[in-house]
Amino acid sequence: MSGVLNAGILAYSARQGQTGEIAAYSVMTAALTWIAILIMGGSSLLYATGNEDERRSVRCQRLLIAAPAMAAATVLLAWLYGGRGYGTVALLSAGGVMILNSLAELRFSDLVRQMRFIAASAAMTATRLFALVLLIAGVPLTIALAAGAAAYLATTEALVCRSPSGGPPMWTGLSPSWARRAFRLNRQLFTHSFAESLTGRAGTIALSLVASPHVVGCFGALVSVYQALVAVVFSGLRVPMAMRTRRRHNLGPTGAVSREAEVISVTTGAVIAAGVVAWAPWMAASLLGLPIPESAIWLQLLALALPFATVNRAFMLNRIGDGNYRAATRVAVSIAVVVTGGLLVQALTLGPTGVAAATCIAEAAVAGVLVALAALRWYGRTRANGSHTAAAGQDRDRPRSSTAVGR
Numbered sequence: 045m046s047g048v049l050n051a052g053i054l055a056y057s058a059r060q061g062q063t064g065e066i067a068a069y070s071v072m073t074a075a076l077t078w079i080a081i082l083i084m085g086g087s088s089l090l091y092a093t094g095n096e097d098e099r100r101s102v103r104c105q106r107l108l109i110a111a112p113a114m115a116a117a118t119v120l121l122a123w124l125y126g127g128r129g130y131g132t133v134a135l136l137s138a139g140g141v142m143i144l145n146s147l148a149e150l151r152f153s154d155l156v157r158q159m160r161f162i163a164a165s166a167a168m169t170a171t172r173l174f175a176l177v178l179l180i181a182g183v184p185l186t187i188a189l190a191a192g193a194a195a196y197l198a199t200t201e202a203l204v205c206r207s208p209s210g211g212p213p214m215w216t217g218l219s220p221s222w223a224r225r226a227f228r229l230n231r232q233l234f235t236h237s238f239a240e241s242l243t244g245r246a247g248t249i250a251l252s253l254v255a256s257p258h259v260v261g262c263f264g265a266l267v268s269v270y271q272a273l274v275a276v277v278f279s280g281l282r283v284p285m286a287m288r289t290r291r292r293h294n295l296g297p298t299g300a301v302s303r304e305a306e307v308i309s310v311t312t313g314a315v316i317a318a319g320v321v322a323w324a325p326w327m328a329a330s331l332l333g334l335p336i337p338e339s340a341i342w343l344q345l346l347a348l349a350l351p352f353a354t355v356n357r358a359f360m361l362n363r364i365g366d367g368n369y370r371a372a373t374r375v376a377v378s379i380a381v382v383v384t385g386g387l388l389v390q391a392l393t394l395g396p397t398g399v400a401a402a403t404c405i406a407e408a409a410v411a412g413v414l415v416a417l418a419a420l421r422w423y424g425r426t427r428a429n430g431s432h433t434a435a436a437g438q439d440r441d442r443p444r445s446s447t448a449v450g451r
Contacts, residue, residue, distance in 0.1 A: 046165070046279075049172035050272035054265050056176070057185045059333040063261030065185035068134035069141070070264025071125055071252045072118070074245040076142045079117045081241045084110045084146075086233020087226055089364055092153040093289045098229050103150060104218050105226035114143050129257045137186035144193035150214065151200035156286050163203050165279070171196035232369040236360070239376035243383050243406065244271070247399035250387055254394055262334045263342060263396040269332075270346040273316055277354045280309035281361050288365030306358045313354035320347035338397060345400035352404075352411035359414055375410060382406035 057066055084105065091102040118139025126132040155164035175192030179185060205213055248267060252260050283305040291301065320327065321344050328339040356379060360372040386402030387394065 045169045046172050047272045047276035049169065049176055050275070051269050053172070053176050053179060053185070053189075054268050054272075055331050056179055058262075058265045059331075061333075062185050063258055063265070064131055065134050065261075066265050066268070067252075067257040067261030068125070068130045069138040069186050069189070070248055070260060070267065071130065072121060072135050072138035073142055074248040074252070075121050075125075076114060076117060076139055077241050077245050078249075080110065080114055080142070080146060081234075081238050083113050084237075085227070085230040086235075086237040086369075087230045088149055088153070089233050089237065090226075090230045091150055092157060093285070093292075093364055093367070094229070095293060098226075100217065101222045101226035101229055103214065104220070104223035106147065106150060107215060108218055108220060108223045111143055111147065114139070114146065118143070134184065134186040137184075137190045140190045141186065141193045144190070144197050147214070148193065148197040148200050151197070151204050154204045154211070155200065156282050157289065158207070159286060159290075160203075160207070161283065164200075167196060167199040167203060171199060232373070233364075236364075236369065236373040236376045239373070239380035242380040243376070243403070246380075246383060246387060247403060250394060251396060251399055255396070259336070259396065262336050262339055263399070265332055265334065266328070266339060266343045266346060266400075269343070270350070273313075273320070273347075273350055274353055274357075276316070277309040277313045277350070278357055280305050280312065281354075281358050285361040285365040288362060292365070292367055306362075309358060310351060310354050314351040317347045317350040320344070320350075342396045342400045345397070345404045349404040349407040352407035355411040355414060356407060375414070378413075379406045379410045382409055 054066065084102075087102040087105060087110075091099050094102070118136060122132050122135035122139065125135055152164055152168070155161075155167075171192045174195050175188045178188035178191055183191070201214060204211065248260070248264060251263060255263075284301050284303075287301045324343040324347065325340040328334050328343050329337075332339075356375055360375050363369070363372040363375075383402050383406040386405060387399065390398040390402070
């Protein structure tokens with residue numbers, strides 16, 4: 045439902061002609077994500093999967109270092125992009141959305157770690173609905189999203205603090221020394237988060253340097269729809285990650301984690317992708333009201349990447365839940381390298397079609413390698429099990445033969 049509301053917010057904004065707002069939101073979130081990654085590294089994943097000391101360090105870092113730095117960067121980016129035709133108020137509001145969502149992300153992770161998925165989903169969906177109501181009432185897109193992000197932070201904070209197993213308010217127990225400690229603790233996940241950011245944001249930033257705000261706004265609307273769809277399947281993949289994390293920290297059952305959530309997420313991604321590919325011309329022209337005819341092709345290329353992106357995220361989140369950060373990082377870096385290579389090859393003729401194609405090819409290539417390796421491992425285990433079964437059968441037959449000879 046949250047993904048549907050995100051798509052609805054963008055569709056309504058595009059139909060109302062707010063491509064300038066969408067463009068400002070796209071470039072600000074893309075640029076500010078890089079800055080956040082450089083400061084916070086992989087602290088979000090560490091907060092969701094680490095022990096209590098690691099989680100406290102991340103919380104101190106987020107409030108004492110990351111949030112002020114992101115606020116300063118928002119002002120600087122608004123000044124830089126304001127001279128390129130983007131709205132200053134929209135840029136500042138988009139930066140506020142990023143900062144508020146960054147803080148709310150910690151409380152959302154608390155709810156996921158406590159296996160309170162319904163409460164987490166309700167908080168996210170209700171605040172998205174609030175933003176949509178503001179948008180319909182005539183509030184500009186970025187301001188409506190900022191109000192929704194503020195409501196999201198307040199809601200998740202209340203849900204965590206007022207629960208029987210909840211902790212103290214987010215702003216208590218802050219310490220600069222604990223904040224500095226987070227830079228060392230999240231070092232393993234820094235590369236992973238940086239590579240994921242490169243995969244998702246490099247294309248938009250590169251396009252903003254060579255295309256007009258109108259083109260960036262149209263492409264940004266489609267990228268935001270794609271990211272909303274990724275968030276749908278990503279939410280399903282949080283379930284096995286949370287279960288693996290609890291098993292690793294002896295907080296829950298120690299048995300094998302079911303693959304049901306992963307199968308459902310991958311299947312859902314494939315079904316959504318097929319539907320978007322089929323209906324892309326109508327969605328781009330009629331639903332979103334985008335005036336550029338090629339926008340349907342951009343959306344189709346992004347949709348084709350969705351099932352492959354789901355496979356890759358399923359693998360990475362499982363490895364992170366198990367504490368194998370290095371394996372997850374290798375996959376993230378592989379995708380980022382292919383995306384970057386695709387953008388560099390098109391440096392002189394870069395356009396939205398090329399950016400979307402680079403994303404699709406990168407996700408598909410890495411997912412294909414992962415599936416092939418998994419098939420090889422399965423084949424090897426099957427052969428090994430067959431050999432062990434045959435050897436056990438021969439061992440059982442030998443005593444019978446010797447006994448018969450003796451008789």
